[in-house]
Amino acid sequence: MKAAQISEYGSTDVIQVRDIQQPIIGDEQVLVEVHAASINPWDTMVREGRVKDVMPLELPVTLGGDLAGVVSAVGKRVTGLQAGDKVYGQTGQTGGNTGAFAEFAAVAADEVGHMPENLDFNAAAAVPLTGVSAWQVLVNHLKLQTGQKILIHGGAGGIGTMAIQLAKQLGAYVATTATGDGLDYVKQLGADETIDYKTQRFDEVLSDYDAVFDTVGGDTYDTSFKVLKKGGVIVSMTVQPKQELMDQYGVIALHQLTHVTTADLDTLRGFIEDGVVTVHVDKTFPLAQVAAAFEARESGSIRGKVVVTIR
Numbered sequence: 001m002k003a004a005q006i007s008e009y010g011s012t013d014v015i016q017v018r019d020i021q022q023p024i025i026g027d028e029q030v031l032v033e034v035h036a037a038s039i040n041p042w043d044t045m046v047r048e049g050r051v052k053d054v055m056p057l058e059l060p061v062t063l064g065g066d067l068a069g070v071v072s073a074v075g076k077r078v079t080g081l082q083a084g085d086k087v088y089g090q091t092g093q094t095g096g097n098t099g100a101f102a103e104f105a106a107v108a109a110d111e112v113g114h115m116p117e118n119l120d121f122n123a124a125a126a127v128p129l130t131g132v133s134a135w136q137v138l139v140n141h142l143k144l145q146t147g148q149k150i151l152i153h154g155g156a157g158g159i160g161t162m163a164i165q166l167a168k169q170l171g172a173y174v175a176t177t178a179t180g181d182g183l184d185y186v187k188q189l190g191a192d193e194t195i196d197y198k199t200q201r202f203d204e205v206l207s208d209y210d211a212v213f214d215t216v217g218g219d220t221y222d223t224s225f226k227v228l229k230k231g232g233v234i235v236s237m238t239v240q241p242k243q244e245l246m247d248q249y250g251v252i253a254l255h256q257l258t259h260v261t262t263a264d265l266d267t268l269r270g271f272i273e274d275g276v277v278t279v280h281v282d283k284t285f286p287l288a289q290v291a292a293a294f295e296a297r298e299s300g301s302i303r304g305k306v307v308v309t310i311r
């Protein structure tokens with residue numbers, strides 16, 4: 001089968017599409033005939049070797065986490081799924097030929113769910129990590145309530161677009177950062193207040209917020225503490241909690257490490273099928289152009305997600 005792999009860490013130049021052996025599934029896995037896969041910031045971090053100390057990989061490795069496709073075979077202990085089912089979810093990338101940027105992928109059965117019936121494979125592949133991350137942060141960590149105020153950074157990005165819609169569904173007042181065409185886009189998603197991060201300082205515009213959802217990191221993370229009320233909560237996808245800032249501002253800081261589950265995918269499927277959450281795919285590339293797909297996502301000008309079409 002064809003797969004996009006790396007044999008060393010580095011830029012997009014290290015990605016090679018080659019013929020490799022089809023993965024063999026375990027008793028609690030399903031073999032998915034992959035139709036589409038999407039790129040997340042995590043995939044770039046894996047490719048560049050930025051997580052190799054915390055997640056050592058056996059090289060060469062097939063890249064990619066998020067996927068959508070059709071179940072080709074099921075393991076002996078798998079229930080609730082059968083060959084022919086359309087599914088979406090995420091691979092537990094551990095090395096070898098386990099990634100999503102391939103014609104077939106071996107996936108843990110509890111990390112996939114039935115695809116939303118109103119999405120095609122490209123759109124479904126754009127949901128798993130971004131959607132589940134947003135849901136777990138808003139519900140599990142922030143425990144967001146009706147009427148609370150939340151600042152979501154990177155509103156036009158993959159996670160941000162999901163977080164805005166889900167936060168509005170939970171009844172929150174949503175402010176978000178974006179720029180250019182992204183400002184109109186996040187308003188369409190339901191954002192109540194928008195801040196152009198290129199021309200405005202969000203900490204001079206916003207104050208007394210209950211929650212911040214950070215997907216950017218760096219100075220943006222540190223500055224975000226200023227907009228929180230005492231006892232507020234900030235959750236970051238990229239930065240570990242900083243005790244000195246927690247003490248200075250009297251707030252709680254948490255880090256989100258997402259684990260995609262069937263239960264959360266089923267919750268998202270309900271929102272999507274009900275029309276509460278929409279999915280935006282900005283660009284698509286064939287597997288042969290996966291390096292160009294990474295470059296597009298890393299350009300910083302993407303709204304929503306970049307998808308690699310496998311079939």
